[in-house]
Amino acid sequence: MNPPRQIACLIFPQVVGLDVTGPLQVFASANEERRRHGLPPAYALSLLGADLQPVATSASLRLCVDRAWPEVDPGELDTLLVPGGMDIHTPCAEAALLAWLRLAESRVRRLGSVCSGALILAAAGVLDGHAATTHWDDLDALRQYPGVRVQGERLHTYDPRNRDGDGHIFTSAGITAGIDLALALVEADLGRPLALAVARRLVMFLRRPGDQAQFSPLLAEQNRTVPRLAALLEWIPAHLGEDLSLEALADRASMAPRTLSRVFVRELGMGPGRYVEKIRLEAARALLQDASCSIGSVARLTGFGHPENLRRTFQKHLSVSPQAYAERFA
Template sequence: MEALRRVACLIFPEVMSLDVTGPMQVFASANVERQRQGLPPAYELSLLGKQSGPVATSAGLRLYTDRPWREIDPAQLDTLLVPGGQGVDAQRADASLLAWLHGAEPQVRRLGSVCSGALILAAAGVLDGRLATTHWADTDELRARYPAVQVQADRLHTYDPHNRVGDAHVFTSAGVTAGIDLALALVEADLGRALALAVARRLVMFLRRPGGQAQFSALLTPEPCRVPRLAALLDWIPAHLGDDLSLAALAEQACLAPRTLSRLFVQELGMGPGRYVERIRLEAARALLQDTQVSISTVARLAGFGHPENLRRTFHKHLAISPQEYAQRFG
């Protein structure tokens, strides 16, 4: 009989509950699917904490530690996951935990993180020299505080069982749902695509968003009170995506000199006018592809890209996916 793969996930006060329960449910569902096929379970799941007992998550819900991590021999674990959440800062200041993780890294077959859990792995030194990602809101901190880590912000996870564009041993994932994508990739590597597809279908999910796919997140227009000198222009742009939105045209609309307008965009939005317009057009194209059944050429025209090839290049640049693939997955 095939040995059970022991999958453990750390928990700690103020952990993000979905970072724990999402991936663990994928493994549990894999066991259920195997049971439906008359096969024994493939995974044995456990939660590890600083001590036994209940742990309050950031949602106020309580998870229960099965065993303290100090009592675990990492060599007995197949996969160890480190979640994120509001309690991450306290954990990466815990020298004993960091030492345990550093020692566990060469002993476990797979060591991974979900969301801001990457900051804990980075603090433990196990991401040095490795490709890593995390939640988009934490990528700048990961890059700044841990310069030895090769941060690749716009991807869902860095797991690759073939070690070609990621790592089969130590890997990271982006925010919350990307941890589920990561777990599906692990199940697929362990048990095959058919079983992983059955799990995804049972959970009503895609199988599977590639790890290299960009983190999809809407570009939200800032509140006018935060960008008072640009508020009127920012309200005007989405209604004129098919117009000339060059720097000169925007400057004329805002009654500002082009150099002044560029400076204000960088100061208040962290990007230049050209990049902002491109992102707004991209968001408009995404909305059209998600919510309507229109042709790619029509989307390109309505969103201000003109030619479909311009739309395709922009999708690949920002989302690492074509407009057609995006429409198939999210439409």
């Protein structure tokens, strides 16, 4: 019988608690799912601090340290996770910690980060030459490291096949993306059925793939100040199967078509047609990932009409067919 994989998470003052507890709960839930089937635990979890004193999180909760990282041989670990924090600049400047992380990079099977923890890995130099992401608010800070290939539209960069990411050095976006990352690690270790069982156990709506954008177009546009378009932007997602031509949208907004086009470009950086296509594509992706509709139904419900129109749009924006997308992510 194989011993449990050692999963360790680094913690430091003002660490974001969910960056730590979210991913670790995924591994703990994987152990519970295995127990239900009479199998031994797959993971042993631990928290590593600078010393054995409790560490206060950004929410003022205190986490108990299991081991002091200066005394840990990274070769004992299978996976090391580095979370983000409110005072990320302090660990980024801690020479001893950065040296230990460089040692860990060469000795652990997997080294990853959650949220702004990517900045710590970048400061240690272990992200040089690698694709990386982080919380959307920290992307500019990550871009200050010229050796890092920043990919701000991803949830995480883990891929055990090393085709669409990296199976050794990887990063994840803001907070809850760390849960998606942990589920991907569990899937690679224990298989997709168990990872999906964990997602169900945690009452997650969807196990999101790593290359999914941090923001959907719906949420991204909600963050913009577009008073002249606010009502129209709220109306469009609920009427994707209807006529959303320029003329129909202009009539709905009580504007002339040319005026509406100018407002869209000025406020959203794109014309109405392109915006509608983005929203329809996002809706189609969600339906295909949920695996509740046929491709024909998805095309009809999202306003593409014929499956061929849906296929062309998927190829144009995602370089994959709807069928292949569904097979990969559903």
